Amino acid sequence: MIQFNVYPDGKKRIVTFSYDDGHKNDQRLIELFDKYGVKGTFHLNSKSLITLSEEDQKAFGERYRNHEISCHTVSHGWPSKIPSASLVGEIIENRKALEKIAGYPVIGMSYPSGSFNDNAIEVHKACGIVYSRTTLSTGKFLLPDDFLRWHPTCHHKGALALCDSFMNNLDSEWTHPLFYIWGHSHEFRTEEDWREIETVLQKISGNDKIWYATNLDIYNYMTAQRQLQISVDERTFYNPTAIDVWVERDKKEILCIPKGQTVTL
Numbered sequence: 677m678i679q680f681n682v683y684p685d686g687k688k689r690i691v692t693f694s695y696d697d698g699h700k701n702d703q704r705l706i707e708l709f710d711k712y713g714v715k716g717t718f719h720l721n722s723k724s725l726i727t728l729s730e731e732d733q734k735a736f737g738e739r740y741r742n743h744e745i746s747c748h749t750v751s752h753g754w755p756s757k758i759p760s761a762s763l764v765g766e767i768i769e770n771r772k773a774l775e776k777i778a779g780y781p782v783i784g785m786s787y788p789s790g791s792f793n794d795n796a797i798e799v800h801k802a803c804g805i806v807y808s809r810t811t812l813s814t815g816k817f818l819l820p821d822d823f824l825r826w827h828p829t830c831h832h833k834g835a836l837a838l839c840d841s842f843m844n845n846l847d848s849e850w851t852h853p854l855f856y857i858w859g860h861s862h863e864f865r866t867e868e869d870w871r872e873i874e875t876v877l878q879k880i881s882g883n884d885k886i887w888y889a890t891n892l893d894i895y896n897y898m899t900a901q902r903q904l905q906i907s908v909d910e911r912t913f914y915n916p917t918a919i920d921v922w923v924e925r926d927k928k929e930i931l932c933i934p935k936g937q938t939v940t941l
């Protein structure tokens with residue numbers, strides 16, 4: 677039996693961070709992320725960004741270079757409370773502004789104030805958004821069934837309490853392998869707050885059983901994994917994507933199917 681429970685380099689656990697609103701504290705948080713080798717996704721509004729000079733916009737984008745820039749609407753409108761046409765503008769104009777500083781297609785999102793409904797999700801899809809995070813923390817290490825209803829594990833204030841549970845089970849057969857922490861960097865108001873997030877980072881970083889990924893890395897990898905073409909006897913694989921993909925066979929073998937190749941293993 678083939679299982680899609682393996683991530684890049686044969687790892688079986690994933691850690692990701694997701695921060696909203698684009699506060700100046702992002703700079704310090706990113707320095708911590710870089711120090712500990714983890715990846716973050718930063719969901720940014722663009723209302724004030726577009727008032728900056730070209731040079732300042734460039735410098736702003738540079739801050740996020742090792743991480744992912746993602747949407748959060750132009751002006752933090754609530755997707756479930758505004759007309760569909762306004763929401764289209766909030767997303768498309770946000771994408772345009774962010775793509776200018778990011779230099780790649782910005783196709784991720786977190787719903788401002790966690791606001792979404794079925795109609796808002798359809799509008800997001802039509803605007804090319806492929807995943808969006810909610811604010812509904814599950815307390816669990818779930819991968820999303822639906823990337824446009826991507827519920828995180830916890831807000832960073834609850835992360836320390838869950839670190840040991842995650843790290844003490846790295847070798848178990850969990851089907852829920854993702855520790856997803858979200859928050860706002862403007863919530864780090866005191867040195868005590870910064871010490872707490874650094875303690876979380878110390879506990880969960882630097883482990884070769886964990887893939888440290890942005891939100892979009894996870895979306896792209898899982899989407900590629902689902903595109904694998906597999907023979908009935910589960911020996912021959914074709915990976916039509918541009919991403920190397922790993923799977924587990926019969927709960928004992930970890931197989932790599934290189935991008936663009938057909939292999940018999």
Ligand SMILES: [Zn+2]
Pocket residue numbers: 696697748752787788789
């Ligand atoms: Zn927000």
